[in-house]
Amino acid sequence: MTSRADAEHLLVVDDEATVRELLSATLRFAGFRVSSAGTAAEAISAATAEPPDLVLLDVMLPDIDGFEVVRRLREQRTGGRGGPVPVLFLTARDRQADKVTGLSLGADDYVTKPFDLEELIARIRAILRRTGGSYTGEITVGALALDTEGHQVTRDGRPVKVSPTEFRLLRYLMENAGRVVTKAQILDRVWNYDFGGDASIVDTYISYLRRKVDIGEPRLIQTVHGVGYVLREPRQ
Amino acid sequence: MTSRADAEHLLVVDDEATVRELLSATLRFAGFRVSSAGTAAEAISAATAEPPDLVLLDVMLPDIDGFEVVRRLREQRTGGRGGPVPVLFLTARDRQADKVTGLSLGADDYVTKPFDLEELIARIRAILRRTGGSYTGEITVGALALDTEGHQVTRDGRPVKVSPTEFRLLRYLMENAGRVVTKAQILDRVWNYDFGGDASIVDTYISYLRRKVDIGEPRLIQTVHGVGYVLREPRQ
């Protein structure tokens, strides 16, 4: 799944190496191709070398500010698909956010640090979808459909009401349909990274999901004893 | 959705880089192609290079005043569609407004800073519509219809009286029908960008709207717990 040649190409720009690496690793795992840069100058040359489909940009950089970077990127129309590169801003939660808030309404979006990685990936996909990428807002497995933009789940076309956590869990399972995911992976991706509780919460939520969305035959959410869970359509 | 080659082309002229970026990002997201300029001289050369369909012009520029810019733009008949370029003036709320009002130059319009972005986009579309664009002034979702030009809302054909803020909120929800929008997004787009208050005001206005326009079945304004709100027609 990682780094296919046709995968979307992201450019991560942040001066903190830790953040940069965390992001790069996560995004690569999520199936993107990722470059990174620690300064504005690096960012611009990287974008010139290989035009990204999306730039993740820390607003506060050591050399010049993020807005200036955006301007320069756009001057060179470095968008991987022809148009201006969309930019997702990374910003601290303080008042800097306000400025960016205004700035970021739309193709440009923003997230405040510390951010939730699932959330981040969702935003990235939303932007790519809007700017002509190949993502559709809908994932389908068997009779189940999940609309990420509308936050709606349907089974055989009928809407099913699910809570936010249930939604995130189901989305994760559907994104990884056919692949077994461990409880640890689920905890990492679906719950906040600072979640302190017990992993058995995953059992509980799997149970909730089964009751709500997996009541018909065939069963889609399957347990792999001692390993984890997998959502798949049994072979026909 | 962004920046198709056939999208309307706007030119943003403002000497404050922040405002310029704010506008550019927002308008790009709204589907326009956008150029920008920080001075009158830049504006004129940009308009010559690629004739815009509409100019957004700050009245107070460092080099020469906005009206002079308009005169020069029109001398060169730089309108993207043949006629004189329509201009949307950006002005402070104080005395400047009167001057612009007095101008009353046909297709032109003005907004006072601080403006809310939804309002701005609506005005832009209104002008483009008048000058030959393709936008219609009406949005419909289910039994609800909203006339962006006449500032009128009807439910099953019967008019509903809504306040200005209620109108902007409903318009935003209708423009994003089927997509969940967070309270933060609503605050960003529906309230002035310098609104400092609490996000709970959104709840309040949702409540107002429901009482006024969402009293029949099926309910169109739905709450997505922990995420935001969405206006949609339930599946049939």
Add this chain to the structure above:
DNA sequence: GCCCCGTACGTCAATCATGCTCATGGCCCG
């Protein structure tokens, strides 16, 4: 033209209602 008043609107805070999250623990299956 000026002032006064009433209405409408926007904002905030308090209260109430909802429903979500998560720990616990008993039972069952592999």
Add this chain to the structure above:
DNA sequence: CGGGCCATGAGCATGATTGACGTACGGGGC
């Protein structure tokens, strides 16, 4: 027997609603 399943309920976060207050605006009287 360990791992998984799921019912239960406490505590908490979120949302809905309403009332109160301040202000802007418009109309009418002087």
